[in-house]
Amino acid sequence: MKIIDFLEMLFPRSGDKKSSFKAKERLQMVLAHDRATITPDLISSMRREILEVVARYVDVDIKEMEFGLENNQRITSLIANLPIRQVKRPGNEKIKSKVSADTFSGVDNTSPPEQPLSEK
Amino acid sequence: MSRIIVITSGKGGVGKTTVTSNLGAAIANLGRKVALVDADFGLRNLDLLLGLEERVVYTALDVLAGECRLAQALVKDKRLNGLVLLPAAQNRNKESVEPEQMKTIITALAKGYDYIIVDSPAGIELGFRNSIVAAKEALIVTTPEIAAVRDADRVIGLLEAEGVSKINLIVNRIKPHMIEENKMMSVEDVLELLGVPLIGVIPDNEAVIVSTNKGEPLILGDPGSLPALAFKNIAQRLEGEKVPFLNFASDQGNILTKLRRIFGG
Ligand SMILES: Nc1ncnc2c1ncn2[C@@H]1O[C@H](COP(=O)(O)OP(=O)(O)OP(=O)(O)O)[C@@H](O)[C@H]1O
Numbered sequence: 335m336k337i338i339d340f341l342e343m344l345f346p347r348s349g350d351k352k353s354s355f356k357a358k359e360r361l362q363m364v365l366a367h368d369r370a371t372i373t374p375d376l377i378s379s380m381r382r383e384i385l386e387v388v389a390r391y392v393d394v395d396i397k398e399m400e401f402g403l404e405n406n407q408r409i410t411s412l413i414a415n416l417p418i419r420q421v422k423r424p425g426n427e428k429i430k431s432k433v434s435a436d437t438f439s440g441v442d443n444t445s446p447p448e449q450p451l452s453e454k
Numbered sequence: 455m456s457r458i459i460v461i462t463s464g465k466g467g468v469g470k471t472t473v474t475s476n477l478g479a480a481i482a483n484l485g486r487k488v489a490l491v492d493a494d495f496g497l498r499n500l501d502l503l504l505g506l507e508e509r510v511v512y513t514a515l516d517v518l519a520g521e522c523r524l525a526q527a528l529v530k531d532k533r534l535n536g537l538v539l540l541p542a543a544q545n546r547n548k549e550s551v552e553p554e555q556m557k558t559i560i561t562a563l564a565k566g567y568d569y570i571i572v573d574s575p576a577g578i579e580l581g582f583r584n585s586i587v588a589a590k591e592a593l594i595v596t597t598p599e600i601a602a603v604r605d606a607d608r609v610i611g612l613l614e615a616e617g618v619s620k621i622n623l624i625v626n627r628i629k630p631h632m633i634e635e636n637k638m639m640s641v642e643d644v645l646e647l648l649g650v651p652l653i654g655v656i657p658d659n660e661a662v663i664v665s666t667n668k669g670e671p672l673i674l675g676d677p678g679s680l681p682a683l684a685f686k687n688i689a690q691r692l693e694g695e696k697v698p699f700l701n702f703a704s705d706q707g708n709i710l711t712k713l714r715r716i717f718g719g
């Protein structure tokens with residue numbers, strides 16, 4: 335047992351210990367929405383239409399997909415993660431793709447989104 | 455060229471007036487001519503924090519009404535050469551001042567002072583608009599709390615929309631022992647969320663309250679204290695000097711956090 339574990343046992347930290355992470359996480363969400371001035375309605379119709387287009391080319395796993403706004407350094411981005419179940423190919427419908435790909439640029443936080451929705 | 459800086463936050467009670475008075479005193483202490491403008495009409499407090507309340511004769515409203523000249527309304531701080539206060543009216547309707555009038559007064563003040571620092575009221579209504587109308591720069595005051603950070607973000611957006619592009623952040627009321635236990639967002643967290651440059655960090659400290667009790671800015675009463683140093687550093691950064699940020703962690707926190715730090719908790 336490490337000394338720190340022993341200390342933890344003697345003086346357990348209170349249950350609210352990691353509340354700062356919670357605060358930051360909640361703020362990231364709320365600021366994204368505050369900044370974007372995009373209504374939930376608008377988001378859902380955008381989601382629907384984008385899915386329509388993507389579905390023409392690939393089979394998207396709707397249950398696993400993520401779609402929403404995210405914030406980084408005063409730039410709000412639309413983040414979409416659409417796991418692909420199968421690529422639709424004309425003439426060869428049966429080939430399965432194992433890729434669970436990020437369909438948009440800007441899906442991960444490291445590469446900047448092609449076009450931020452709104453920039454303050 | 456004088457610098458017109460608004461101190462604002464969105465959320466109330468996070469330390470705007472505390473920052474205005476102490477930063478104003480710290481800049482004057484560096485030998486600059488500083489005019490502090492109380493834009494919190496109806497709820498003025500800047501005179502109290504500076505200990506100048508008994509010497510207020512005229513207010514900005516009297517100047518606008520033509521009842522006195524601007525110079526007559528300015529209260530000179532006898533302890534600090536170059537520091538003056540333009541008081542807000544306390545008794546009259548706060549809706550009685552318009553942004554254009556505020557702009558006229560501040561522009562006139564700018565002729566005689568190096569710094570015009572405007573203490574904004576809480577909120578984003580008329581009083582806020584009055585306080586930012588002439589500003590070229592803004593210092594956003596926030597605490598590491600969720601509502602304060604959200605409101606700060608809102609105000610930053612409004613300032614950017616008004617063309618105030620030089621915006622810096624002051625994080626006030628930092629409690630190092632809470633941050634160490636992850637019970638409070640760190641300065642880095644707040645910075646990452648808000649995405650504007652940091653210009654100052656101020657600890658949550660009893661000396662701040664003691665200094666307001668006495669009506670004596672920290673730089674005069676307790677210049678060696680940590681918060682006094684924090685304000686002095688902000689003043690120097692405004693002057694363009696590179697001053698490292700204070701690290702409050704080393705000598706604070708309870709015995710347990712210290713032990714955790716030692717044993718890598
Ligand atoms: N760093 C600090 N340490 C301890 N107390 C502080 C600190 N900063 C501010 N305070 C206290 O917090 C209270 C609110 O501060 P202050 O009046 O400066 O806030 P404000 O933003 O101007 O409020 P309002 O929105 O009402 O104008 C005061 O009692 C003040 O003494």
Ligand SMILES: [Mg+2]
Nearest residue numbers: 470471494499
């Ligand atoms: Mg105030």
